[in-house]
Amino acid sequence: MTDLQTASDPYMLDINGTNIPAEATLLRERGPLVPVVLPGGIRAWAITTPTLLKELFADERVSKDTYRHWPAFINGEIPLDWPLIAWVSVRNMFTAHGADHTRLRKLISPAFTGRRVTALRPRIEQIVTELLDELAAHPDEMVVDLREEYAAQVPLRVITALMGVPEDLAPGLRVCVDEIFSTAPQRDPQENFAELVGMLSMLVSRRRGEPGEDMTSRLIDHRDGGDRLSEEELVHTLLLVISAGYETTVNLLDHAIHTVVTRRGLLARLRAGTAGWRHLIEATLRDRPPVANLPLRYATVDMHVAGQHVSAGDPFIAAIAAANQQLNPSGPVSDEFDPSRPAVEHLSFGYGPHYCLGAALARLEAAIALPALFDRFPDLGLAVDPAALATLDSFISQGHQQLPVHLTRTPALRDER
Secondary structure, eight states, X not given: OOTTOOTTSOEEOOTTOTTHHHHHHHHXXXXXXXXXXXXXXXXXXEEOSHHHHHHHHXXXXXXXXXXXXXXXXXXXXXXXXXTTHHHHHOOXXXXXXXXXXXXXXXXXXXXXXXXXXXXXXXXXXXXXXXXXXXXXXXXXXXXXXXXXXIITHHHHHHHXXXXXXXXXXXXXXXXXXXXXXXXXXXXXXXXXXXXXXXXXXXXXXXXXXXXOSSHHHHHHHHHHTSSSSOHHHHHHHHHHHHHHHHHHHHHHHHHHHHHHHHSTTHHHHHHHTSSXXXXXXXXXXXXXXXXXXXXXXXXXXXEEETTEEEOTTOEEEEEHHHHHHHTOTTOSTTSXXXXXXOOOOOOTTOOGGGOOTTHHHHHHHHHHHHHHHHHHOTTOEESSOGGGOOBOSOSSBOOBSOOEEESSOOGGGOOOO
């Protein structure tokens, strides 16, 4: 909180995401429903407690449909270069409400059933092995950016394989997706969105000409076989899948790796089985949620929420990082990771009708990628002081810009991790 900002003022979210955990604490201390200012001076309400998040996520009076329930957008008051424009202007199940959301979710949910996700295990294992072989080819003394060369590549290769994305389109799609998650973007948001839609339209065109067993081809069947999915909904659904399937898992792997290499003794316990990888994954999701603040939902009617008057059309932002803090009163990921502890509770994949369809896939990727990495490189360690690591320029996406490591430590640098 700055000297000019008092507890009675709307809280101005840090667009650079400089210290998301500290900001989450400040928001939580202000109450369960906090007036905040988004980029461009847009006012919203931040929901900061797990109880209220669950309540409003399941409340039919709270919608994600920008085109029906956000008057500022409907009236043209939100500029096309607003940093969050892609989050509110897409037409897919992310911004759908009621029957429309049910219709769109039914079209994509078959790709993420337990059976289909489990069937992806051999492909994920193959991708992980290929990436580890590539890392092993680096000289021992070389500093490697593990976020770029591993944490990002695992979900990128998995989701592009699932969607049938050709190799030549994957790099450009990734650049555009990274920009969508930035709240201090380097490119014009509307131009970035248009470029991303253009590449996904090209993907649709290619898969129409050469259909396969991928998700894109199956969604095209829904589009071309009837009127249940419009062309715009088709392209924007693909945008949602690649965005959610890539960015969130990158940050999960990034923070889980960071936790292991910065907690003395933790790796030894994980490898000995006295601490569990799955517990580590869930604790990381809770304490460093990949999406820290999720935009936007809207009140469809005047409401009284947590002692506050909320007017119809007011937007909400889900302060997931703040809510998760309340679910962990014992502190951050420095927990003992006792495998006998109850399951870790968090809201990092949402709650209610919009619960993340890809949650099981993200967990499976992490459950394969993390132990495989440390089995191959048990002496892996950060190449810089942890305090020197820069965070992403975003209050939405929580991760590091880089994760520089030494894959193999010299004897002098070995410790008891």
